[in-house]
Amino acid sequence: MKEGPDIALIGSLIGDPARANMLSALMGGQALTPTELAAHAGVTLQTASSHLAKLEAGGLVTQRKQGRHRYYALSEDEVGLMLESLMGFAASRGLTRHRPGPKDPALRKARVCYNHLAGDYGVRMLDSLINARQIEIAGDDLTLTEAGRERIEALGIDYAALKKSRRPICRSCLDWSERRSHLAGSLGEALLKLFLNEGWAKREKESRAIRFTDRGDKAFLDLFPL
Amino acid sequence: MKEGPDIALIGSLIGDPARANMLSALMGGQALTPTELAAHAGVTLQTASSHLAKLEAGGLVTQRKQGRHRYYALSEDEVGLMLESLMGFAASRGLTRHRPGPKDPALRKARVCYNHLAGDYGVRMLDSLINARQIEIAGDDLTLTEAGRERIEALGIDYAALKKSRRPICRSCLDWSERRSHLAGSLGEALLKLFLNEGWAKREKESRAIRFTDRGDKAFLDLFPL
DNA sequence: GGAATGCTTCGACTACGATCGAAGTATGAA
DNA sequence: TTCATACTTCGATCGTAGTCGAAGCATTCC
Numbered sequence: 145m146k147e148g149p150d151i152a153l154i155g156s157l158i159g160d161p162a163r164a165n166m167l168s169a170l171m172g173g174q175a176l177t178p179t180e181l182a183a184h185a186g187v188t189l190q191t192a193s194s195h196l197a198k199l200e201a202g203g204l205v206t207q208r209k210q211g212r213h214r215y216y217a218l219s220e221d222e223v224g225l226m227l228e229s230l231m232g233f234a235a236s237r238g239l240t241r242h243r244p245g246p247k248d249p250a251l252r253k254a255r256v257c258y259n260h261l262a263g264d265y266g267v268r269m270l271d272s273l274i275n276a277r278q279i280e281i282a283g284d285d286l287t288l289t290e291a292g293r294e295r296i297e298a299l300g301i302d303y304a305a306l307k308k309s310r311r312p313i314c315r316s317c318l319d320w321s322e323r324r325s326h327l328a329g330s331l332g333e334a335l336l337k338l339f340l341n342e343g344w345a346k347r348e349k350e351s352r353a354i355r356f357t358d359r360g361d362k363a364f365l366d367l368f369p370l
Numbered sequence: 371m372k373e374g375p376d377i378a379l380i381g382s383l384i385g386d387p388a389r390a391n392m393l394s395a396l397m398g399g400q401a402l403t404p405t406e407l408a409a410h411a412g413v414t415l416q417t418a419s420s421h422l423a424k425l426e427a428g429g430l431v432t433q434r435k436q437g438r439h440r441y442y443a444l445s446e447d448e449v450g451l452m453l454e455s456l457m458g459f460a461a462s463r464g465l466t467r468h469r470p471g472p473k474d475p476a477l478r479k480a481r482v483c484y485n486h487l488a489g490d491y492g493v494r495m496l497d498s499l500i501n502a503r504q505i506e507i508a509g510d511d512l513t514l515t516e517a518g519r520e521r522i523e524a525l526g527i528d529y530a531a532l533k534k535s536r537r538p539i540c541r542s543c544l545d546w547s548e549r550r551s552h553l554a555g556s557l558g559e560a561l562l563k564l565f566l567n568e569g570w571a572k573r574e575k576e577s578r579a580i581r582f583t584d585r586g587d588k589a590f591l592d593l594f595p596l
Numbered sequence: 597g598g599a600a601t602g603c604t605t606c607g608a609c610t611a612c613g614a615t616c617g618a619a620g621t622a623t624g625a626a
Numbered sequence: 627t628t629c630a631t632a633c634t635t636c637g638a639t640c641g642t643a644g645t646c647g648a649a650g651c652a653t654t655c656c
Contacts, residue, residue, distance in 0.1 A: 151384055152387045153385075155382070155386075156381070156385030156386070157381070157385070158377055159378055159380075160378065160644075162645095165378075179602070187646090190603090190605085193605085194645090203463050211654075212601065212652075214602080227377065229452055230381070232452075236448060386613090404634095413614085415634090419635085420615085420634090423634085438631065438633080439632070440632080440633070597656105599656080603652085604650080605649085607647095607648090607649100609644105609645085610643100611644085614642095615638105615639085616637105616640105617639105618635105618636085619636075620633105620634080622631100622634095625630075626628085
């Protein structure tokens with residue numbers, strides 16, 4: 145009515161249970177087809193299609209056609225950050241959709257947050273990088289130091305490629321289970337990819353949980369001491 | 371359906387335009403009565419009452435009876451932080467409720483964010499405190515240093531009182547106009563109160579804008595150099 | 597070409613929630 | 627006690643948004 149941004153539109157988009165389930169599923173970081181998303185949401189394909197059109201119009205998701213499939217994903221890092229913030233609040237109210245089960249500890253230890261690592265391990269990684277002065281922090285802005293640049297290149301990450309994209313390399317993202325920040329941005333994404341490619345960790349099916357192998361666990365803890 | 375917090379409930383609470391307007395009004399930091407909130411939302415008192423009951427059930431607001439008035443306010447700092455995060459996202463999408471007008475620059479310069487200072491001045495204040503090593507930053511956690519404690523006591527803020535409450539003293543809050551962090555928490559609140567009490571600044575009516583007097587402006591900039 | 601898959605669009609149904617008038621409760625003032 | 631103010635609760639109405647069946651495109655496979 146007066147001033148300020150219009151939160152009602154975004155709220156109503158998130159407010160429908162079917163759409164919220166789809167968004168949660170997309171927080172897993174993988175692009176999903178309407179059929180898959182319909183299954184996550186528990187609705188028919190037609191309904192899912194209509195929801196996806198609305199989410200796209202609202203700028204929350206984007207689609208990419210590939211053959212006869214359409215892959216939907218969260219449109220930007222920002223969407224993930226905002227959703228994680230909402231989840232944090234909901235969790236603090238004890239509003240959870242699931243009966244606490246055996247998977248819960250695994251989720252708290254390590255899970256995927258859109259495209260980067262979250263949970264205990266995610267927070268530890270950022271803390272460790274800060275302690276080693278490879279990332280510097282000022283306000284909410286994280287910046288990679290010279291030492292940090294060398295470090296990630298030694299890990300085999302292509303710094304130049306990260307630099308080229310318009311996305312921020314480092315970004316902090318609030319963790320809903322740990323209530324602290326972990327590393328997002330294109331570097332966060334690259335690091336998660338690295339862990340998966342090296343075979344240190346695998347995604348669980350149908351879940352955001354990430355399971356580290358014994359070898360991967362050791363390598364990770366070595367790489368990011370506290 | 372599966373795991374993770376339930377964001378749909380919160381989303382649907384924010385998703386109704388009347389409720390969104392009420393929440394935006396409460397972001398002004400003052401506790402408001404149902405009658406006032408009804409006016410902000412553009413609905414009748416009955417409707418407002420029903421909305422407030424829902425917001426309260428969802429844990430977003432709390433009420434305090436005082437005589438024959440009921441004062442509603444955001445229930446915790448966390449609510450303000452989450453809403454600000456949503457606003458930031460909405461603003462980045464160009465979803466604003468208002469035609470950009472003369473008040474806009476004033477809002478960007480200094481405004482109230484629930485109970486603390488936001489906008490250019492809010493961001494500057496936190497930056498300055500960090501530069502002076504009076505606040506230290508690690509992840510999203512801000513901590514007041516020894517030097518910081520002395521500094522705020524010199525300003526006449528009762529550190530012991532802040533310490534007593536269970537709320538965090540320092541907290542970072544993402545600014546939707548500046549896209550950077552400013553200082554929230556009980557210290558953020560105390561500092562804003564200080565500026566108002568000293569007569570350095572005044573709230574605008576019917577707006578979140580804060581207008582600094584000439585004297586206040588000078589004092590503020592002296593106090594928080596860059 | 598024809599058939600199958602993946603998805604969107606259309607149309608109709610339904611249900612839930614926002615809205616407000618009217619009546620009820622509580623607090624304070626006269 | 628009586629009246630006024632501030633608010634809640636009840637009940638009825640109305641719109642709109644979610645839902646799905648059926649039909650329509652598009653792409654790929656055979």
